[in-house]
Structure formats: structure tokens, C-alpha cells
Amino acid sequence: MARVVVDVMLKPEILDPQGQAVQRALPRLGFDGISDVRQGKRFELEVDGPVDEAALARIHDLAESFLANTVIEDFTIRVEEVAEAVK
């Protein structure tokens, strides 16, 4: 069994008011030297069966049509071995 991780981020040109709010709070908390914060979403999909090309193609379709709104967001897909994540 494998885990597929889909990261969804606002496109660089889209204003991220939530990320900005986090960034503005940093100096108050004593964190200096962070010039920008962008906030995104991470989806962890537990896949039954092999993560082959066909499975990844379906996940790509899912990410493109549902998990991300490509009008404002980009996404990346990567496979993570579950055994690795557990150790």
C-alpha cells in the first residue's frame, strides 16, 4: 500500500491573505527573518493496490478537477511509501 500526497498551493500571482496574516504575526512571536508566508493544503491519499501509471493518472484527474481549483491553485503529486513514513 502506498500513500500519494497532493499539495495544493495558491498560484504565485494570487494574493494569499491568510499567509499574510500569519507572516504579520511572526515578529510579535519573536520570529525574525521570514520575509513571506504562503499557506496551502496537503491531501494524503491512501491507495489500495499498486500506484502505477494508471493510478497516478486518475489521481491527477482528481486533483485537477476537484482537490485544486486551477483558476487560482497549482498542485503537485508525489508518492510516499507508507513503511517509510511509519519508521
Place this chain on the structure above:
Amino acid sequence: MTARIGVVTFPGSLDDRDTQRAIRVAGAEPVALWHKDKDLKQVDAVVLCGGFSYGDYLRAGAIARFSPVMEPLLEQAKAGLPVLGICNGFQILTEAHLLPGTMLRNDHLHFICRDQKLRVENAETAWTTDYSAGQEIHIPLKNNDGQYVADAYTLDKLEAEGRVAFRYLDFNPNGSQRDIAGVTNEAGNVVGLMPHPEHAVEPLIGTGRTDGLPFFTSILKKLVNA
């Protein structure tokens, strides 16, 4: 004869009853539609109302867009069925790509509820013929994710084609690009906006005016005269 106008209720819809009432006040017959319905009960038009369908999880409107009722709605809207999306309904229509652009969280990150001044920019859509172009109206606005965004090419195209249907006046309440409060599709049958005309159809409530009523009388006239 009168027109039958469907109002879809999703889990988390809030304004379905107000919308049905506004349709009745205008003289048409409201028809309740459920998100699991697989047909539209032969209505003449549909309103997607405000609220927080499916808790606004993932993105506002993103899950509602895949409801069973959306399948016939998408098909018929593309064939000319008049559809109005108010607030969450507007978000659902952008997620379904019936309307361009999308909505982000308000730039100030707060929920906002106020009487909002708008200018009607396009009085030729199926839902706006009882206004005149340039008319200024006051209707309530209440939302969390109301910041309209699209890429510059899309915005220029919308402006050039007269598809910016409504613009915020005096005060931009959510950071929407070019003060856009609502847009229409190319054919003018699908219209979406963030503010709530259904809350301003009687003098007693809303902004104390009936500035939202022409949405519903416009569509009634269009359907009855058709």
C-alpha cells in the same frame, strides 16, 4: 400562466426559504429542488441560493458542484436555462465553470454583513432587464469568501464583452478585483453575484427598499413573454 422557478437546497443552504419567498412576491411559483434530485422537475429557471453548502469544506461550492442535481443543471444551463447564483450559489457556478473566475476569502479575513451599494452594469441579462444600465441599488451582502479573482486576460475579456454585471460602489467590501460583485455568461442566461437580492424584496426587511425584487420580476417577464 406563471413561471416555475426552482430553488436548490444543499446540505448547508441557508437562504432557500427567503429565495422561494422572493419568487412568490414577484408573482412566480417557487419549486423546491433537493441536491439529490436527478431531474429539475421541468422548471423554467433555477436559483442556487446562499449558505455554506457542505460546510464550505475544501473550497466554497467545490463539493456542491458535484451533487446529482448539478448534472441536469449544467446540461440545461448550457442549452439556455436561466440560472441565478447568489453568494454560495455564485461560488458553485464558478466551481462548475459555468461562470469565469472564482472567490477567495475576503482580503481582510473577516466575515462581513452590510447594506451594500451596487451599480447594475448589464441590464440585458435574463435576470436584470427590469433594471436600467447604470442604476444604483442597495442590497444586503454577507459572506466570508467574497473576493472575486480571475486572471487579467479574463477580466479584460469580461469588461470588453459587458459581462461584469454588477460592481461594488463607494466601498469594496472584500478586495474583489475591479470591484466586481457579479458576472454573467456570454449568453446572459447564467448570472452570479455575491450580494443577496432575495433579502431586499419587501420594504419591511433588508435594506428597507425593494431593490432586489427586479431580479425576480425580470425573469418572470422573460419566461411569461417567451
